[in-house]
Structure formats: C-alpha cells, structure tokens
Amino acid sequence: MRMLPLWRIGLCQRKHELVRAFLAPAKPRATLLRSVPAIYRLKVKAAAAVARMASAGGDEGRTRDPASNPKVVELRKCINKDAKDGWEKCWEEGLTPWDLGQTTPAVSGLVQSGSLPKGRVLIPGCGHGYDVVAMAGPDRYVVGLDISTSATEKAKALSSSLPNANQFTFVAGNFFTWQPTEKFDLIFDYTFFCAIDPCLRPAWAEKIKDLLKPEGELITLIMLVSDQEGGPPFNTTVADYEEVLTPVGFKAMVIEDNELAVKPRKGREKLARWKRISKQSSL
Numbered sequence: 001m002r003m004l005p006l007w008r009i010g011l012c013q014r015k016h017e018l019v020r021a022f023l024a025p026a027k028p029r030a031t032l033l034r035s036v037p038a039i040y041r042l043k044v045k046a047a048a049a050v051a052r053m054a055s056a057g058g059d060e061g062r063t064r065d066p067a068s069n070p071k072v073v074e075l076r077k078c079i080n081k082d083a084k085d086g087w088e089k090c091w092e093e094g095l096t097p098w099d100l101g102q103t104t105p106a107v108s109g110l111v112q113s114g115s116l117p118k119g120r121v122l123i124p125g126c127g128h129g130y131d132v133v134a135m136a137g138p139d140r141y142v143v144g145l146d147i148s149t150s151a152t153e154k155a156k157a158l159s160s161s162l163p164n165a166n167q168f169t170f171v172a173g174n175f176f177t178w179q180p181t182e183k184f185d186l187i188f189d190y191t192f193f194c195a196i197d198p199c200l201r202p203a204w205a206e207k208i209k210d211l212l213k214p215e216g217e218l219i220t221l222i223m224l225v226s227d228q229e230g231g232p233p234f235n236t237t238v239a240d241y242e243e244v245l246t247p248v249g250f251k252a253m254v255i256e257d258n259e260l261a262v263k264p265r266k267g268r269e270k271l272a273r274w275k276r277i278s279k280q281s282s283l
C-alpha cells in the first residue's frame, strides 16, 4: 500500500494545524448510551426523521443556503476552531444538520437495483451509519469509518441488534491515516468530500485509490454546494471530483441526477460511479 503524499496535505492554508490534525489518531471518548433496545431506537428515529422530512424538508432543509442555517454556523465555528477534535465536539453537542436520521434514499435505490459490487465496502465519514447498515448483507461486508468516536459508538448502539449485524462494523479512525488489513471492492462517499477542507481533496483521492482494489468501484453521491465562504460544507462541483480523481486514474462511468434526493437537496445532487482505467501499453 502506498504512503499518503503528505506534501499535498502540506499545501493547506492552515498548514500546520491541519497536518497535525489529520495525522494524529482519533481520541476515544466515553459516550453515555441509553438503555433502550437498539432496534427500537433506530425505528423510532427513522420514523421521526421521515415524518420531519415529509413535512418540513429536514433539518438542513430549513434553507437552501447552508450559511444561513444557525446549526451550520455553529458547526463551522466548532470545526474551524479545532480541526482535530471539532467533529467529535459537533457529534457530542448534536450539531449535525446533515444527519438525515435514516438511510439515504439513493442508497436504498442502489441496493434495490442489484447493481452494487459484492465484497468489501467502505463508507468513510459514515456518521450514524444508516447507509452502512443498508448496504450490508450476505454479499457485502461494510465498514463504516468515522473520525468521531461518539458517532461510531452511537452507530453501533443503533445497529448492534439488527439481523445483519455481523455483516458490518464501525471503526473510529482518521480516513487519511487509517490502514485496513484488506482493500475494498466498493467505496461510497456521501457528504464526506464536501465536508473536508478542499486542500485535502488530492489526499482524499490518493487514499481512495490506495484503499480500493484495482477493479474496485467508487460511488460518490455528490452534494453540489455553491456560494460558500469556507465550510463545511465547502463549495463542491462535479469538476472538483474530476480534478482530483482523474490524475489518480479514475474515470466516471456514469454521472446522473439523483432523482431520489430528499426534498431540500432535490436538484442539487449527482450520483457518479467511477472506475480505475488501466494504463494502455504504448507499444
């Protein structure tokens, strides 16, 4: 496995702070878990979220401009103040306006379509792990990775008694430094790319390449973000993905509108499926 090109991370504006933040291991933190059975909590939370989104368009959907959502303003302060522990703090304090509280509908669509690769799947920045659970099954073992211990502990608590619980796992760790024992057949990214500082995007692409098997597939559910000064979420276009993925050998096989986007994100999401293009012989 190739080492991370650390010099690229070093190009960041907040160079020293970010390099320290992204190379240090995540600190475990104690989390208080309620004693209500996990499956019951998952069902209650999902039902509440569906009702909320149907009526109000979801928490994040109060406005289309993230910068005018008070929770986004708070989370930006939190993360920009402390690049290392900021995400942990946000999860602990419930500053999670991105959290749908249910499986991303596009993920349910992909599972139902039968078009997902089988084997080992990685979901970096998995949060509470609804998509991890939804993709896992007899054909797919899914690893949900998140830098926040609070998020992964809650994800475990929500899902540990589900029937497919032995087909997924949650790991607390930093995507940029994490070294799994085995590579993956599929990596799925949703709202992770737009959440990291844009100066880390080349390192994100290198790491995706390193973690995927040569024939593996990358699926990015792209949330288009514009007109933001800073983030997260940071300004994001399809071209931003191409800019970092093309140099490491990926090509988009499909880029299409996400017809299944939740109401507040409708018309602002693209689903892209990427494969590595093998080098052609010049002879």
Ligand SMILES: C[S@@+](CC[C@H](N)C(=O)[O-])C[C@H]1O[C@@H](n2cnc3c(N)ncnc32)[C@H](O)[C@@H]1O
Residues within 6 Å of the ligand: 022, 087, 088, 098, 099, 100, 124, 125, 126, 127, 128, 145, 146, 147, 148, 151, 173, 174, 175, 176, 190, 191, 192, 195, 196
């Ligand atoms: C915008 S949230 C998206 C969460 C989830 N994908 C969802 O849609 O609900 C971004 C997630 O990335 C995680 N994260 C941020 N930096 C990370 C890193 N370097 N390694 C792993 N996870 C990270 C955060 O803790 C957070 O859960």
